[in-house]
Amino acid sequence: MQNQVLILDFGSQYTQLIARRVRELNIYSEIKPFSSLPSNLDAYQAVILSGSPYSVRAEDAPHPDLEKIKGVKPLLGICYGAQYLAHFNGGNVAPSATREYGRANLSTVLNEDVFLDGISAGSQVWMSHSDTIKQLPENGVLLASTHDVENAAYRIKGEETYGIQFHPEVYHTKDGSKILENFLVKIAGIKQDWTPKAFIETTINELKETIGNEQVILGLSGGVDSSVAAMLLHRAIGSRLHCIFVNNGLLRKNEFNSVLEQYKDLGLNVKGVDASARFLEALKGESDPEGKRKIIGRTFIDVFDDESQMVENAKWLAQGTIYPDRIESVSASGGPSATIKSHHNVGGLPDYMKLKIVEPLQLLFKDEVRRVGRSLGMPSDILGRHPFPGPGLGIRILGDITEEKVTMLQEVDAIFISSLKENGLYDQVWQAGAILLPVNSVGVMGDERTYEQCVALRAVESTDGMTADWVNLPYEFLQKVSNTIINRVKGVNRVVYDISSKPPATIEWE
Helix, strand or coil, rough: CCEEEEEEECCCHHHHHHHHHHHHCCCCCEEECCCCCCCCHHHCCCEEECCCCCCCCCCCCCCCCCCCCECCEEEEECHHHHHHHHCCCEEEEEEEECEEEEECEEEEEEECHHHHCCCCCCCCCEEEEEEEEECCCEEEEEEEEEEECCCCEEEECCCEEEECCCCCCCCCCCCCHHHHHHHHHHHHHCCCCCCHHHHHHHHHHHHHHHHHCCCEEEEEEECHHHHHHHHHHHHHHHHHHHEEEEEECCCCHHHHHHHHHHCHHHCEEEEEEEEEEEHHHCCCCCCHHHHHHHHHHHHHHHHHHHHHHCCEEEEEEEECCCCCHHHCCCCCCCCCCCCCCCCCCCCCCCCCCCEEEEEECCCCHHHHHHHHHCCCCHHHHHHCCCCCCCCHHCCCCCCCCCCHHHHHHHHHHHHHHHHHCCCCCCHHHHHEEEEEEEEEEEEECCCEEEEEEEEEEEEEEEECCCCCECCCCHCCCCCCCHHHHHHHHEEEEEEEECCEEEEECCCCCC
């Protein structure tokens, strides 16, 4: 991969956003832990230091060796990164006298520099820090200030080293992308040629080289990620790709047959496997969210192991794992970020399964996957499909799972999703679904008291699933959907709508 940007992760909640903003400039970026610098530093044309929950003054503060980077390559420190460059190079970082969090405006832009080309006083930025830079590092040159932060941006004379106290990666910083473009294109001289077409060409060549003449099994789900992964592999190895679509008993209503039909025209070699009874039996009595995810994951692996033995010379298991899956399942870069939840396709295979893993999309965000799919010429109805979790309805049924609960939730979900489509709202929503709550509530139907179940509807807007806002669906729409669900789905007498954003909530309830 040419024209790479290395992002050193110090554990900031915004690190992944830095990578996204860089990629939006058609420049490839990678996140690596601050504690483990890549051995091939020559492969990177610029380096960015992320923010961090730590203070540079703390004894346990992240402290990488930048000897081969600072003064050698174009270097940008963001928030903690800027404080780090100041603190360990003759500057002074101290606690802020006032809390510096949220929107601010550049009050002055001094010493005209290409780094702030096109940026003027009054430009809004986003602050998120408790320490501040009281004194610039040796040879530091002030570039910009805000009302409360004197040293909001600086450079080091004689080097292509820059530091900014604010976060250009968040959308609240109005000219953040422009600042990053100035640094990466005008200062570092990086070409903006990382496009979907370039990714496809590079990935197909890598797949050919990695897989050789061996056979590959892919777990197809009908969703965007596995579909795009399948098409990339199909372009690379053709008929040696064996797609398996498993009915785990936790799919949406009629999804098993409809997905198999959907792939007829794509030329993929697809086999449908109905393992619903096997999954439901394995899940019997399990109510813990992580327990359910792990059972579903293990059972998927077992099914694929059985199927792989029917494919002669099968050596690989392909998965549609994308970047957010890895970020939430394990530390995105081996750094200090936390695990949020496990995903069934993240974490490797058991020893008894002899397949190697290939993940063509593991470094892409969801919107990037869709762009690659469009470049591959894939149908819009596949690319526009809402994300659906690997564990399916298993993590939308809170508590233990039974066949009766699955059937009930499938009916509720079908009414909700079809109503979104019929009312022209489906494409305005990034992800939608229904959740069956472990709650019974009192109701009145036909002058009789009922004590039945409650379901929650969830619809969010997002770009990549890393953050999400709830969608303000029309009250009239929600009223009609609620009435339809209660009238048509036996056992449900109450419908609620989830108005939580991510963070602090996650998109799924489990």
